[in-house]
Amino acid sequence: MKANIFAARVVLALALSHSPLAAEPAYDMGILRAMVNDLDHHDPYMRLNGAVAACLAGEGDQYLTTSWFEDHGWKPRVDADMGIVEMRKPGADNMFAWVAEDGSSCRVWSEEIGTAAVKTLLKDLMLAARIRAEKSTGENGCSGLTLVAGNVGYSVEITSSGNDPVCNAADNSAVHFIRAEG
Numbered sequence: 573m574k575a576n577i578f579a580a581r582v583v584l585a586l587a588l589s590h591s592p593l594a595a596e597p598a599y600d601m602g603i604l605r606a607m608v609n610d611l612d613h614h615d616p617y618m619r620l621n622g623a624v625a626a627c628l629a630g631e632g633d634q635y636l637t638t639s640w641f642e643d644h645g646w647k648p649r650v651d652a653d654m655g656i657v658e659m660r661k662p663g664a665d666n667m668f669a670w671v672a673e674d675g676s677s678c679r680v681w682s683e684e685i686g687t688a689a690v691k692t693l694l695k696d697l698m699l700a701a702r703i704r705a706e707k708s709t710g711e712n713g714c715s716g717l718t719l720v721a722g723n724v725g726y727s728v729e730i731t732s733s734g735n736d737p738v739c740n741a742a743d744n745s746a747v748h749f750i751r752a753e754g
Contacts, residue, residue, distance in 0.1 A: 601722050603701040604629040611644035616667060620682050621693055623669050624747055627678035628703075628721040632751040634675045641669065678749045681733040690730050690745040710748065714739035718752070725752030 608629055610622030622644065630637025634657065638648055641659040646669075649658045659669040666683040682690070694717075698705060703719050710716030710729025714737075717728040729748045732741035 600701045601629060604697075604721065607697065607700075608640045609644070611641060611646060611661070616664070616682065616684055617689065617693065619661065619664065619667060620680065620685055620690070621697060623667065623680040624694060624697060627669070627671075627680060627747070627749045628701075628726070630671070630675075630678060631722040632675040632724040634671050634673055637671045637675070637678055641671075676751050679746060681744075681746045683733060683744050685745055686742045687730050687732060687740050687745045688742075690747060694728070694730065694747065711750065712737050712739070712748075726750060727752065 604625045607625035608622055610618045611626060613619045613622060623641075626637060626640035629640060638657050638659060642648060644661075646659040646661045649660070650656075650673075651658060652673075655673045656670040657673060659671065661667065667681065669678065669680045671678050697703075698719070701721075703721055705717040705719035705728070708716045708718045708727060710727065710731070712729060712731050714729050714731050716730070719726055719728060726749045728750075731737035731739060731746050731748065733744040733746045737746060
């Protein structure tokens, strides 16, 4: 059922896109911005899709990224010592995001969706938004990607949540977007 809902959202986002489907494959920020609306979806999988889209649609700008979350009811909590703004959706305690105050990273954690499902979600999101990526190894040694969304390059890694992340987990996950230097 979740895959069908996601597929329907992808079709809707494609229909709303200003880019013709026959265009040269490239990123489509309009589709990512439409997916940000999933931030207030009742389904956790769709809400995670919105959070991932918000990280990419923010293009490395902390204020833009946090505004995507705030516009959909997520509440900020600044942790100046860590240099992050934590974003949480009231009533949805199993998911949160950290946006670096300097825009260098955006990370989303889920305590109920496993890494395999998140890999599928990210693959589908990238396909819908025509984001090209290359395989890489992330900072925790897990398989990752390098990609460009808008005008910003990222290294991306999917791990488990928690202080000691592992590469695969059945019931929790974290998506780490680290802005490329330069």
